[in-house]
Amino acid sequence: MISIATPSGHNPIATKGSAEMGKASRDKRDIYYRKAKEEGWRARSAFKLLQIDEEFNIFEGVKRVVDLCAAPGSWSQVLSRKLYLPAKLSSDLPLIVAIDLQPMAPIEGVIQVQGDVTNARTAEVVIRHFDGCKADLVVCDGAPDVTGLHDMDEFVQSQLILAGLTIVTHILKNGGKFIAKIFRGKDTSLLYCQLKLFFTEVTLAKPKSSRNSSIEAFAVCENYSPPEGFNEKDLHRLLEKVGTPSGADDLDCSSGWLEGPNKVYIPFLACGDLGGYDSDRSYPLSKAPDGSYKILDPVQPPIDPPYKRALEMKKASNHGSEKFSLDP
Numbered sequence: 001m002i003s004i005a006t007p008s009g010h011n012p013i014a015t016k017g018s019a020e021m022g023k024a025s026r027d028k029r030d031i032y033y034r035k036a037k038e039e040g041w042r043a044r045s046a047f048k049l050l051q052i053d054e055e056f057n058i059f060e061g062v063k064r065v066v067d068l069c070a071a072p073g074s075w076s077q078v079l080s081r082k083l084y085l086p087a088k089l090s091s092d093l094p095l096i097v098a099i100d101l102q103p104m105a106p107i108e109g110v111i112q113v114q115g116d117v118t119n120a121r122t123a124e125v126v127i128r129h130f131d132g133c134k135a136d137l138v139v140c141d142g143a144p145d146v147t148g149l150h151d152m153d154e155f156v157q158s159q160l161i162l163a164g165l166t167i168v169t170h171i172l173k174n175g176g177k178f179i180a181k182i183f184r185g186k187d188t189s190l191l192y193c194q195l196k197l198f199f200t201e202v203t204l205a206k207p208k209s210s211r212n213s214s215i216e217a218f219a220v221c222e223n224y225s226p227p228e229g230f231n232e233k234d235l236h237r238l239l240e241k242v243g244t245p246s247g248a249d250d251l252d253c254s255s256g257w258l259e260g261p262n263k264v265y266i267p268f269l270a271c272g273d274l275g276g277y278d279s280d281r282s283y284p285l286s287k288a289p290d291g292s293y294k295i296l297d298p299v300q301p302p303i304d305p306p307y308k309r310a311l312e313m314k315k316a317s318n319h320g321s322e323k324f325s326l327d328p
């Protein structure tokens, strides 16, 4: 499904009493969750991209962007507010294409593609939108449903990054940027070396809004410059070579060489207002004189939640018994 977006609605603000304390304590737990609702972002992730931009100025000169794994759409909102809205009245509109497995509510100036980024056909649809032009920036905040098995989660996450890199090699202009969520783990050095094959600068950034307790970080890859004579069809073969002793051209990345004097040091940077809010802390909610708390509704509730069918089935089965099943 492909659709072009129209302006999104605004979230109402409501003041509620102590019956809403459960909701209030969730609001209280996470300052960025609250700030996102106050500022109209669909997810707290918006702050991660904004804080990466504060440090790396990623939107400078950007006219064409791909947002991979974009739902519910807070990064696309950032792209719309930073790139589309300021240019809205000009004839030089930016091109923003967002892709996700999940359907996404419309965002002004963002073309949406529903599909799997690991599927070649999805990549083809994205490329078609660019009509022969190249992108200045590709962002990927993709995350699988976390299983809690770290190796498994890290592996699935790395597959999303590789899918992102595949799209990058087809669509990013020389000198362009790629921002990708990674899970820091035992293969981070390898991933760093693989990205370094294509970008002259690769930094791992940890925005202040990303919880310290989370292993997520963001690879900020600048100045796309693929190896001379690179053919997109050879991507996987080339990436596999990085992990072997004779494979890397100028970086020693095979796992046996990652200790001692040959160790690869990965630039790592905390970004965002470091004196500002701490995403692992709780902050008190301000109370109205009547003792109530100001609670904001979610900016964009899920438009097709997986639990919808279960609720419908439960409702239907309530006519008979309370029992219901999730089986098809």
Ligand SMILES: C[S@@+](CC[C@H](N)C(=O)[O-])C[C@H]1O[C@@H](n2cnc3c(N)ncnc32)[C@H](O)[C@@H]1O
Pocket: 042, 043, 045, 046, 068, 069, 070, 071, 072, 073, 074, 075, 076, 099, 100, 101, 102, 115, 116, 117, 118, 141, 142, 143, 144, 160
């Ligand atoms: C953390 S969320 C992205 C949040 C988004 N950046 C935002 O700011 O609203 C991760 C997204 O990755 C998507 N995703 C995971 N695997 C995917 C795949 N193979 N293809 C497309 N999207 C995928 C999920 O559907 C989910 O919406």
